[in-house]
Amino acid sequence: MSDSIAMKRFEIVVGIEQLDQLVELLKRFGIRGYTVIKGVGGLGTRGIRDPDDVLLTDENSVVIFTCKEDQAQKALDELRPAMRGFGGMCLITNCHAQAHSFC
Numbered sequence: 876m877s878d879s880i881a882m883k884r885f886e887i888v889v890g891i892e893q894l895d896q897l898v899e900l901l902k903r904f905g906i907r908g909y910t911v912i913k914g915v916g917g918l919g920t921r922g923i924r925d926p927d928d929v930l931l932t933d934e935n936s937v938v939i940f941t942c943k944e945d946q947a948q949k950a951l952d953e954l955r956p957a958m959r960g961f962g963g964m965c966l967i968t969n970c971h972a973q974a975h976s977f978c
Contacts, residue, residue, distance in 0.1 A: 879971035883947035884939070887954070888915070889963040891934040897961065901940065904953045909940035920962060935963070941970060
């Protein structure tokens with residue numbers, strides 16, 4: 876892994892109703908790329924969210940992004956108070972990106 880860059884990977888699950896606010900936060904603290912997966916299900920503090928249930932209007936989204944370790948603390952400082960209002964969860968893990976593929 877000599878050509879890799881140490882990074883942090885964030886995986887954030889929020890209700891679809893908070894997705895736009897979350898994306899705005901990411902832009903505000905300089906995240907240039909992210910992935911959004913809509914219509915995910917699971918069990919959390921708001922109960923079961925089943926994307927296949929046609930009667931259930933609540934929907935979850937997952938947002939995934941990576942950033943360099945020095946930017947991760949800034950991201951976490953911005954996300955922590957927002958996540959209290961959003962609900963959902965935020966997982967942060969260590970990862971490595973290939974230097975030639977990092978933008």
